[in-house]
Amino acid sequence: MARGEHDYDDIPGTFVFDQQRSRQGYGINMFCMSLMQDENRKAFKADEAEYLKKFNLTPEQTEAVLTRDYNRMLELGGNIYFTAKLGATDGHSFRHLAAVMTGSTQDDYASMMLGGGRSVEGNRSKSGRFDKPAGVAAKSRAKTAGARKAGKAKAGSKPKTRAKTSKKSKK
Amino acid sequence: MARIIAGVASSHVPAIGAAIDNKQTEEPYWKRVFSGFETSKEWMRQTKPDVCIVVYNDHASAFSVEIVPTFALGCAAEFPPADEGWGPRPVPVVKGHPELASHIAQSVILDEFDITVVNKMTVDHGLTVPMNLLFGSPAAWPCPVIPLAVNVVLYPPPTGHRCFMLGRAIRKAVESYPDDLRVVIFGTGGMSHQISGPRAGLINSKFDKAFLDNLTKDPQKLARIPHLEYMREAGAEGIEMVMWLIMRGALDDKVDEVYRFYTVPASNTAVGHIILENRAKGAKPAGKRKAAPAKLKRAAARAKVERVHS
Numbered sequence A: 001m002a003r004g005e006h007d008y009d010d011i012p013g014t015f016v017f018d019q020q021r022s023r024q025g026y027g028i029n030m031f032c033m034s035l036m037q038d039e040n041r042k043a044f045k046a047d048e049a050e051y052l053k054k055f056n057l058t059p060e061q062t063e064a065v066l067t068r069d070y071n072r073m074l075e076l077g078g079n080i081y082f083t084a085k086l087g088a089t090d091g092h093s094f095r096h097l098a099a100v101m102t103g104s105t106q107d108d109y110a111s112m113m114l115g116g117g118r119s120v121e122g123n124r125s126k127s128g129r130f131d132k133p134a135g136v137a138a139k140s141r142a143k144t145a146g147a148r149k150a151g152k153a154k155a156g157s158k159p160k161t162r163a164k165t166s167k168k169s170k171k
Numbered sequence B: 001m002a003r004i005i006a007g008v009a010s011s012h013v014p015a016i017g018a019a020i021d022n023k024q025t026e027e028p029y030w031k032r033v034f035s036g037f038e039t040s041k042e043w044m045r046q047t048k049p050d051v052c053i054v055v056y057n058d059h060a061s062a063f064s065v066e067i068v069p070t071f072a073l074g075c076a077a078e079f080p081p082a083d084e085g086w087g088p089r090p091v092p093v094v095k096g097h098p099e100l101a102s103h104i105a106q107s108v109i110l111d112e113f114d115i116t117v118v119n120k121m122t123v124d125h126g127l128t129v130p131m132n133l134l135f136g137s138p139a140a141w142p143c144p145v146i147p148l149a150v151n152v153v154l155y156p157p158p159t160g161h162r163c164f165m166l167g168r169a170i171r172k173a174v175e176s177y178p179d180d181l182r183v184v185i186f187g188t189g190g191m192s193h194q195i196s197g198p199r200a201g202l203i204n205s206k207f208d209k210a211f212l213d214n215l216t217k218d219p220q221k222l223a224r225i226p227h228l229e230y231m232r233e234a235g236a237e238g239i240e241m242v243m244w245l246i247m248r249g250a251l252d253d254k255v256d257e258v259y260r261f262y263t264v265p266a267s268n269t270a271v272g273h274i275i276l277e278n279r280a281k282g283a284k285p286a287g288k289r290k291a292a293p294a295k296l297k298r299a300a301a302r303a304k305v306e307r308v309h310s
């Protein structure tokens, strides 16, 4: 069945783990869950392709796992809290995987986070129809106009440290 | 009668737990985070709750994709720390309060919240990290804990409004419990963060600050935030913040904000923390107590806030 359209598909660089993806990715996530046990980690490491046969993955899903294509795993129904167990089996932290998924180096990603993280400015909407703050944060809109021009780090592009770090962090 | 005396909200970043377990809390990066909880630990020592209700989410530890309960209330006598792939965290076993927990289950289900009762469950960093932040690392946790696990992993989580109303139902349940217990409720998770996909690393401090402000003074406004807005503004995983609204719904409409802390980052996440007290704290149950003039109370609250912020 084709994937239906959802309002959240407009959010850039984001694969929402919804009901349809959960159904589609059941095998990926149960495979990842199995890696919680040491003997399974060893069996997987010994012969990855053979081990994956137990989980009824599609060829695309199998390839995504074998090549450690974390974005593709999410797109095909994996969830980050599960795929992180695959990352942990390879000895990687959440932050390491996050850097990998953004296509940046570990150093660049770490300095982006220390600089206050990826700005939401320019990262709200693929269509551009929702690129202004809405709802609860809307009243600080006037103040963000300058920031929007100054520091855009588009999803997937090389992360750029935001000009202003959070003042609160110095408290 | 039992009473909810205060609410605590705190992020539950797994890397904070790892920093504690690996004794890195004195490193500058982590000291910045932990120093923000010193006042809170002192507050907790003085407050000495009889029971804590901790609203949190499981991260593929106790629940996989096999069963996904929206609200799962822990009614067991104890909850061992989960093995999250590196062995269980070296934290004490969480002792439950089965009597109060099952009382809450009975009450909220009749109030039309069809929660899942869980009598066997491990608890992961989602619960144990906020415990460490508020209680430190004691040999045993100082009070029983009722875990309330909320699904925020599989979309859609319960709406913010539903969470807020569940908080109200929990409050009603607690207040109909016959024993005199002083209860603190935790909302955990957040604040803004995204750990998945090419947009990972997203932080929105403006959203977070507005959320903290409104948590104190206009929670009804927060209860109307749609899921789309959380994900767009606060990151795909920032949607966890709906859990804070269960905590807030369990408190009075008007509360005193006694402490707040915010820092960026801890790993991929903005760390936010707030302590809110019901104004009847320490007083006799309503009706028997002489109400203090509202103006005086507000002034006292302001002084308190200034003190902890300076």
Ligand SMILES: [Fe+2]
Residues within 6 Å of the ligand: B012, B057, B059, B126, B189, B190, B240
């Ligand atoms: Fe979480």
